[in-house]
Amino acid sequence: MLLTTVYYATKLRTIAPQASRDYKLSMRVHIRHTSYAIQSPSMQQKSNLPLFQAHPILVQKLPYQPLGTLPTPVQKLEALSTHLGHHHLYIKRDDLSGPLYGGNKVRKLEFIFGEALAKGFKEVVTLGAIGSHHVLATSIYARELGLTPYAHHFPQPISQHVLNNLLALSSTHPSLTLVGHPVELPFHQFKKQLMGWLQARQKTYYIKGGGSSLAGIFGYVNAALELQQQIEEGLLPCPDEIYVAAGTNGTLAGLILGAKMAKLSSKIIGVRVVDRVVTNSANVLALANAASATLNNYGVPAPLITLKDFDLLHNHFGKAYGQPTHEGDEASALLMGHESLKLDPTYTAKTFSAVVKRARQIDDAKTILYWHTLNGIDLSERIQNADYTRDLPEEYHTFFEDRA
Numbered sequence: 402m403l404l405t406t407v408y409y410a411t412k413l414r415t416i417a418p419q420a421s422r423d424y425k426l427s428m429r430v431h432i433r434h435t436s437y438a439i440q441s442p443s444m445q446q447k448s449n450l451p452l453f454q455a456h457p458i459l460v461q462k463l464p465y466q467p468l469g470t471l472p473t474p475v476q477k478l479e480a481l482s483t484h485l486g487h488h489h490l491y492i493k494r495d496d497l498s499g500p501l502y503g504g505n506k507v508r509k510l511e512f513i514f515g516e517a518l519a520k521g522f523k524e525v526v527t528l529g530a531i532g533s534h535h536v537l538a539t540s541i542y543a544r545e546l547g548l549t550p551y552a553h554h555f556p557q558p559i560s561q562h563v564l565n566n567l568l569a570l571s572s573t574h575p576s577l578t579l580v581g582h583p584v585e586l587p588f589h590q591f592k593k594q595l596m597g598w599l600q601a602r603q604k605t606y607y608i609k610g611g612g613s614s615l616a617g618i619f620g621y622v623n624a625a626l627e628l629q630q631q632i633e634e635g636l637l638p639c640p641d642e643i644y645v646a647a648g649t650n651g652t653l654a655g656l657i658l659g660a661k662m663a664k665l666s667s668k669i670i671g672v673r674v675v676d677r678v679v680t681n682s683a684n685v686l687a688l689a690n691a692a693s694a695t696l697n698n699y700g701v702p703a704p705l706i707t708l709k710d711f712d713l714l715h716n717h718f719g720k721a722y723g724q725p726t727h728e729g730d731e732a733s734a735l736l737m738g739h740e741s742l743k744l745d746p747t748y749t750a751k752t753f754s755a756v757v758k759r760a761r762q763i764d765d766a767k768t769i770l771y772w773h774t775l776n777g778i779d780l781s782e783r784i785q786n787a788d789y790t791r792d793l794p795e796e797y798h799t800f801f802e803d804r805a
């Protein structure tokens with residue numbers, strides 16, 4: 402609770418003026434529901450959600466725990482548009498999706514934690530690379546809700562961004578298991594170990610990697626309906642193309658399904674940033690159609706998703722997961738230089754490089770929306786106060802020492 406207050410105080414001093422009113426509002430709401438952490442959300446909180454507004458029957462069917470600061474703003478990238486000579490370039494600011502941590506994980510966690518709490522779980526476990534945004538977001542918000550976070554980690558290329566995520570993670574004191582170090586395990590073996598661990602812990606709620614469990618996808622179905630409302634309010638024209646990073650695919654799958662339910666004419670384009678074995682069209686279709694089938698079971702007419710409903714770009718991935726690309730570095734420099742917005746090399750720089758390339762080619766009359774999925778909340782206080790020798794298991798120390 403104290404931590405929450407300190408973060409808000411810092412946040413309120415540093416946020417952009419146009420967002421400040423929203424944050425002050427959300428602060429009140431947030432502090433209220435962290436004080437009564439495990440209480441059910443009010444009807445009012447639920448009915449603010451575009452998904453529940455469009456399909457009220459889902460209020461009874463989909464457990465939901467508000468965490469975020471929604472709707473997230475949409476903005477025109479004026480300065481960058483001028484620079485690129487493409488004048489209809491917009492951004493959806495999911496970097497501001499939550500008060501303690503933003504990015505795409507918050508929307509997923511609202512439905513995931515909703516389900517975990519509704520089923521009475523007190524512990525959650527998830528998995529990811531050591532710099533995983535998902536593990537970090539899960540751990541931060543689990544603590545806020547009084548849930549104990551566990552994570553199974555695997556190594557990835559070390560960068561300052563990865564180390565900062567680990568330091569921020571250590572501030573939430575999760576129970577961590579490093580699997581596959583020092584010799585990397587094949588992923589199926591990693592998964593087998595995790596499942597063995599889980600079998601012995603019936604009381605722990607399992608969250609799929611990246612938060613791309615069925616419940617998590619509804620966060621992005623809702624996000625597409627939120628965008629539809631913003632289009633109707635005149636905040637942006639209906640985009641011709643929407644670009645989003647695709648890793649474990651839940652964000653992309655939810656957006657595709659939600660956009661089709663909202664009858665948006667936009668083409669949804671995922672940019673692959675993880676290996677093909679995880680990020681591929683078959684997996685995207687499976688997730689989107691599992692969510693669609695669930696909605697149909699709940700009495701909400703939801704369409705079948707086919708390959709015609711989206712594109713998945715493979716040519717921005719570069720050599721490996723987590724390895725920066727030249728185009729990604731250029732895209733990062735452009736967004737920072739013209740709009741003062743930060744990208745990370747693993748997910749968003751690669752995705753934005755696809756946007757930059759397209760903006761240079763496409764007819765100027767077409768509208769492009771970049772869906773920004775990286776956390777934009779300042780973590781520097783958490784990072785500065787962290788001490789890896791004190792707060793992380795010994796086998797993690799080598800990541801910091803090797804780099805030093």
Ligand SMILES: Cc1ncc(COP(=O)(O)O)c(C=O)c1O
Nearest residue numbers: 534611646648649650651652774
């Ligand atoms: C910043 C960021 N963007 C995008 C993604 C990809 O989202 P998804 O796993 O839902 O495909 C991730 C996944 O971890 C992420 O951390």
